[in-house]
Amino acid sequence: MINKVILVGNLGKDPEVRHLESGAVVATFPIATNENYKDKNGEWQTQTEWHNIVVWRYLAEKAEKFLKKGSLVYIEGKLTTRKWQDKEGKDQYTTEVLGRILQSLEKREGGSGVPPPTEAPAGMQTATNETSTPTSMSNDTKVEDDLPF
Numbered sequence: 001m002i003n004k005v006i007l008v009g010n011l012g013k014d015p016e017v018r019h020l021e022s023g024a025v026v027a028t029f030p031i032a033t034n035e036n037y038k039d040k041n042g043e044w045q046t047q048t049e050w051h052n053i054v055v056w057r058y059l060a061e062k063a064e065k066f067l068k069k070g071s072l073v074y075i076e077g078k079l080t081t082r083k084w085q086d087k088e089g090k091d092q093y094t095t096e097v098l099g100r101i102l103q104s105l106e107k108r109e110g111g112s113g114v115p116p117p118t119e120a121p122a123g124m125q126t127a128t129n130e131t132s133t134p135t136s137m138s139n140d141t142k143v144e145d146d147l148p149f
Helices: 057-066
Strands: 005-011 016-019 025-038 044-056 072-085 091-104
Touching: 005 044, 016 057, 025 057, 044 057, 044 072, 057 091
Parallel strands: 044 091
Antiparallel strands: 005 025, 005 072, 016 025, 025 044, 072 091
């Protein structure tokens, strides 16, 4: 099974960073991706899609330090859906991208180009929300098999 998302877009606002009692750091921010297409009249249209991004610990610290509203960013991660209850006690669902790789695509000051990607260190623990049990944040495990591709 594969659950992998790759997005390149612009931050809709500065990352919101929280420092939890456990010492963990979590950052959330929306990014916008655009798709251009021609409508039935031959006019170019732009459709914007918004994505909620969540990054934990090391990546959250990097997001806080280097990203700001409007920043062009590359995100690689997985889709997650969490359930919560509103003020009326009704179940609500939120779908987010849990980021595993984060790369600013902005040029560094001084013209030194695009910085390398920031990836959670192998074995780093992460969680999808502050009440869940941490899970491994290691790189995708490579499995050898007899498939010819």
